[in-house]
Each structure stands twice: as C-alpha cells, then as structure tokens.
Amino acid sequence: MATLAPPVTRGTTPRVTGASGGHLMRKKRLFWPFVLPALALYVIFLVLPTVATVVLSFTKWAGAGDTPAFNGFTQYSQMWASDNFQSAFQNTLLLLFVGGIGTFLLAFLFTMVLRDMRGGRLVRAILFFPNIVAPVAIGMFFGLMFMPDKRGLANFVLDKFGVEAVPFLAQGSIVWVVMGAIMWASAGFYITILMAAVDRIPPYLYEDSDMAGASPWQKFWNVTLPMTWDVVGIAGVLWTINAIKIFELVFVLAGSGGYAPPPFSWTLGIYVFDRSVGANGTPNFGAACACAVMMILLVSVLVVLLRRLMRRDAIQF
Template sequence: MTAALGAHKAGRRRLFLPFFLPAVSLYVLFLLVPTIATVVLGFTSWAGAGDTPRFTGLANFGELLASDSFRFSFLNTVLYIVVGGVGTFLLAFLFTMVLRDMRGGKTVRAILFFPNIVAPVALGMFFGIVLIFRPNRQGLVNYVLESFGIDAVKFLAPENVTWVVTGCLIWASAGFYITILMAAVDRIPPYLYEDADIAGASPWQKFRNITLPLTWDVIGVAGVLWTIGAIKIFELVFVLAGPGTYSPPIKSWTLGVYVFDRSFGTAGSPEYGMACAAAVVMIALVSVLVVMLRRMMRRDSVQF
C-alpha cells in the first residue's frame, strides 16, 4: 500500500512540470513581459518602430498631470468605477431580493444577462441611435419626449455623455452581477429564509441579515471584477461620444481613450511613451482600488 502511494505521488510530481510550464510560459510571455515593457517605456519618449526610446525620467508623468485631457480621463474613469459600480450593485441587489422568491426567476435572470453578451460597440451604436439629437429626425427617446411636449435633450453632448455612458454601463452590466449574486444566493439553505418568514421578517431584513452576510465573499470578488472591467472602458465612450470622428471630445475621455489617442490619434508621430505612462497610471489605479476593496470587504467567513 505504501509503495503504491509513493508511486502515485512520484507520478504526480512527474506530471507537474509538463502541465505547469506551458501555463506559466504563456502568462509570462503575454502578460508579465508586456506589463514590464509598458512600465519601462512609460519613462521614455518613443515614437514607435524606427525610433529609439529616449529615457526622460518623470517628464511624461509631469506632462500627464498638467494635461486637461488626462485630468478629464482620470476623473471620468473614477466616476465610472464608483458611480457605475454603486448603481450596478444596487440594481443587482434589488433584483436579487425580487428574483429569489419569484416564479420563473431563472428565465428572468437569463433575459437580464443578455445585454452582457452583446458587443459594447453594438450597444454603443444602439444607444446612439436611440438617444441622438437631430431636429425633425429625432432618436426614439427625444421623439417620445417631444410627443409629450418636452424639449428634446442633447444626451450625447460632451457635457452629458459621461452620465449617459454611466447609465448604459449600469444597464448592460447589471445582468452579469445579478447572475453572480443569484448563484451565491442559490447555495444558501432555504430553511434560513423559512425561519425568517416564520419570524415575520421583511424582505429588507432577510436581505440584510441572511443574504448579505452569506454572500459577502462573492460580493467582494464581484467588486474586484467590476473595478478591473470598469477601468478599461473604451468602446461605449468612443462610439457614443465620437460618432463620425477620430476621437471623442476630451471632456468625455477615459484613460483607455487617452491611451488610444496618444498611440494613434496624435497629429504626426505617435507618443507611445505618453501612452505607456497613462497605462502605468491605470495599472497603479486598479492595483490601489483592488487592494482597498479587498481590505474593506475582509470579513470572517460565515459557515452554513
């Protein structure tokens, strides 16, 4: 018996490297090396192929801080993460409370998840058509507003588009997080809710005292996923804020749009050094937010 167990462990050790090395190699090649290269290039001035990177120290980051476009990009990105996250999770929690006891809840859950599988570019085009301001040929929303005697609204104007994108983002993303939270709710023993019903607990009391504590770990993971995804917002902004243009107005930019513009939207030579510096800020921002979120969500696990 001991010999067989030893042979089994030896076989597992022999299989470790053949399975481990390919995965680690791909991770290093396609994630770690590009990340390190981005950080290094963030301290240089580089115009791309044919140009030699020149070390400039912190000059790129100083230029970022002095740039209006970068400030708009940074603040808009933080707004999407915070306001969009709060709105998305409030909507997800609301539907979690409703769908748990609802007949046909799984079907509704699948319908709510549908926008998440649609490409962001397609969503942007859809909302662009619905929200467009065009006298005598209004989009659907403005057509309805004018039908009730309300003046049409320039939803996609630079000063409004950030809030429109936030609303679109909440609508498109909520289904994904509803699905995650509902999967966590499904593992909660039903007798806990039955006991709460017998005690006369309200839906809010059941959510606060049963659902929330027993899904806290899943909520923390979902929060991290949201933060990582929201910091990369690009397509919705680019399609809604800049239809027919090469780059949207700077008041609507995000860090993703800023990186794109410094890479491909500059007049003349690209500024890859600046783009990499902005990408470094993105990496630092998401790292800080994820660490803060994990510390805020840290709690002793509840056994059930």
Template sequence: MATVTTPAKPPARAVKAGAHLSRKKRLFWPFAAPALVLYLAFLVLPTIATVVLSFTSWAGAGDTPEPNGVTNYTQMWASDSFQYAFRNTLIYVFLGGIGTFALAFLFTMVLRDMKGGKIVRAILFFPNIVAPVALGMFLGFVFKYQPGKQGLANYVLESLGADAAKFLAPSNVTGVVTASLIWASSGFYITILMAAVDRIPPYLYEDAELGGASPWQKFKSITLPMTWDVVGVAGVLWTINALKIFELVFVLAGPGTYAPPNEAWTLGVYVFDRTFGSNGTPDFGAACACAVAMIVLVSVLVVLLRRLMRRDAIQF
C-alpha cells in the same frame, strides 16, 4: 538475551498514497511550464516593457526610444485631457458600481421567489452578449438628438410635452454612459449573485419570515452575509472592467470623429489618443505612462476593496 525487532512495514495504503503524490509532483512542471511560459511572455514581460518605455520618448517603428526621465508622467498629470479621463474613469468605477450592484441586488431579491425567474435572468443577461461597439451604436440611435428625426429617448420626451435633450453632448455623455453601463452590466452581476443566493438554505428565509422579518431585514441579516465573499469577487471584476472602458465611450461620444471631446475621455481613450497620435505623431512613451497609471490605480483599488470586504467566511 537481546531481542531484535524489525521495523513494521508501512500500510499498503500509505505506500500507494506516497507513490501517487510522487507521481503528481513529477507531473506538475510538465503541465505548469507551458502556462507559465505564456504568462511570462504575454503578461509579465510586456508589463515590464511598458514600465520601461514610460520613461522614454518614442514615436514607434523607425524611431529609437530616448530616455526622458519622468517627463511623460509630469506632462500627463498636468494635462487637462488626463484629468478629465481620470475623473470620468473614477465616476464609472464608483457611481457605476454602486448603481450596478444596487440594481443587481434588487433584481436578485425579486427573482429569488419569482416564477420564471431563470427566464428573466437570461433576458437580463442578454446585453452582455452584445459587443460593446454594437451596443454603443444602438444607444446612439436611442439618445440621438436631431430635430424632426429624434431618437427614441427624445421622441418620448417630446411626446410628453418636454423639450428634447442633447444626451450625447460632451457635458452629458458621462452620465449617459454611466446609466448605460448600469443597464448593460447589471445582468452579468445578477447572474453571479443569483448563483450565490441559490446556495443559501431556504430554511433560513423561512425562519426569518416566521419571525416577522421584513425584506430589508432578510437581505441585511441573511442574503448579504451569506454572499459576502461572492460580492467581493464581483466587486473586483467590476473595478477591473470599469477601468478599461473604451468602446462604449468612443462610439457614443465621438461617432464619425477621430476621438471624443476631452470632457468625455476615459483612461482607455487617453491611451488610444497617445498611441495613434492626435497630431499624426504617436507618443508611445506617454501612452505607456498612462497604462502604468492604470495598472497602479487598479492595483490600489483592488487591494483596498479586498481589505474593506475581508470578513470571516460563514459556514452553512
């Protein structure tokens, strides 16, 4: 005689899990849709519009965009102003990044075993709270060159018997801004790296110390590998922020003027100049072309950085 078998009922726990997953799927779009709409409206569409306008000649409100092919790009690359801006921006990205991360790692290793390290960390983070314009005004007083009424830096130099220096001259301002960025930004990256170092089990350092490892060996073999993923993210943040530098350069290099001298420009200053028009006539097409160049540059640098720093995660 044939026996009829009834299918076993799924466990109650599996039924509840399936129902919960179904409810999550139904709630996904109602919660995600507003964020996607805002992302589309304020990032994707303006980016597309910027790319389209970069191939036009447009003076803004009251004018009609006229297609001009790649004229904006060819004129931009041939411009001395853009070449200065491109060079200075790369200096800030690479030299400023190397100096910032070297200082951040140095302070991280010192503060790791230091009493009151959290207080020092908070003090170092303070420049990041100050608005870049206010920070630029403060540094402008520090590096001021005015015989008989010198800024703090030149006052110290003259007190030591040296000649006062024109720190904010067009040929020197890039170096001053780079050093200022390193000083002002290092606290932010110290905070990030310290959070990563705090995750490292203390016994690894204790074992290395018992084995006679030097501070450099402990940094190379423990700290850096264990924080590599965080360093990669911090590097991406620095690259994006360095490409957008504007206020600090504008305040230090061009106080009281329409724009800083060309030798001190960054890509952000170039976009500002073309947007508002140094000759009274804005050129939004040229500004959009530079903005597209900035998007391409940051995309290339971020992709290269992520590839160079790609490494298997270390479990601990």
C-alpha cells in the same frame, strides 16, 4: 510477544512506500510538464509586456522607425498637467464609483425580487443578455437612441409628448448617458453572480425569517448579504477592473461617428488609445505607457483596499 515500532525522529518525514508512493512520484513528474506551457505563455504575453510598458513610460518614443529616448519622469509630469488626462481620470473615477454603486444597487434589488419570483431563472437569463452583445453594438444602439433632435428615439418620443429635444450627448450630460448605458449593460452580469450565491443559501434560513415576520429588506440585510459577502467582494473586484479599462462602449457612444470622442468624455482607456495612434499628431507611446502604468497602479491599489475592507470570517452553513 509484542513488537515495538521503531522510534520516529523529529524533523524527518516518514517515507511513503507502495502504490501511494508511486502515485505521488508520478504526480511530481507530471507537475512541470503541465505547468511550464501555461507559465511560459503567462510570462511572454503578460509579464514581459508589463515590464516593457513600465520601461517605455520613462522614454519618448514615436513608434516604429524611432529610437526610444530616456527622459525620466517627464511623461508622468506632462500627463498629470494635461487637461485631457485630468478629464479622463475624473470620468474613470466617476464611472468606477458612482456607476459601481448604481450597478450593485440594481443587482441587489433584482436579487431580492428574483429569489421568490416565479420564472426568476428566465428573467435572470434575459437580464444577462446584454453581456452577450458586443460593447461596440451597445454603444451604437445608445448612440442612435440619444441622437440630437428628433433623429434619436428618445427625443422622438419626447417630441410626441410636447417636450423639447434634450441634448443627451452634449458636454454636460454625455458622461451620465455613458454611465447609464454601462449600468444597463453590466447589471445582468452581477445579478447572475449574486443569484448563484443566493441559490447556495439554505432555504430554512428564509423560512425562519418568514416565521419571525421579517420584511424583505430585513431578510436581505440579515440573511442574504452576510451569506453572500465573499461573492460580493469578488464581484466588486471584477467591477473595479472592468470599469478602469472600459473603452469600446464609450468610444462608440460618445464618438458620434467621428474618429474619436471629444476629450471631455474620455476615459483612461481612450487616453491611452489617443496617445498610441497619434490622433492629435505624432504618436507618443511613452505617454501611452505612462497612462497604462497609472491604470495598473490604480487597479492594484483599489483591489487591495477593497479586499481588505471586505475581509471577514467565513460563515459556515
């Protein structure tokens, strides 16, 4: 005799019983004990300092021993009217966009070369090496290399060929020297990321391209780039965040042994530092916080725009 299963009422969730139900309940009990410590650290060291930074950006505060005084948007208006801030803002955007284009062009070029190159993994490791070195050390290395006269290695070599010394660290060229140093130090990181994505591409796609007589550029444009598009988007986000907050390399390379680099070479990170420690007088933490808020907004807007521009349907392979 057949038995009829009890009807299932819509909107109700079937009760899970047995071993699977017990396992699910244990997972639910362990959820908060594991999540709460990480959530508490996130709130204490990220959320609360961010909120405090936003609040202090509307005040005038000289630090310990002084009481923050609310002054509305005064810090923001004074910041935008400052020549030092405008220079730092322009330099940051220049490093972000021009340096980003150069870095990713290098990364794509090496990706095309290293895919079929013998010993490509060794070359990839060598290119990644600058990312292991501290940015301060890289800044010192390039600072010594581009010192004026024949004291720097670059001008010493130029002198051997009868070329006059080039003022690499002068006002008109320091930003480009910094940009070249950043591209040299950063390219290996993005080459490694892109090559990890290229390694996931099925080899038969390249074999079919070879049989069709595709050039290296055609294989890159029609196979490599579409298959790694999501990774390129993530790499773009990482570059945006790192470029906007860059500090150590510029501070050491453009500083030339002084306390701080000249204002024409500043980035937003150095502007925040200068207003925080009071290099030009009494510290102004309100102005430093206002610039930090601008950096947060700039990162947020650019990352959202980049993710929207890079959005596309995932390719299954």
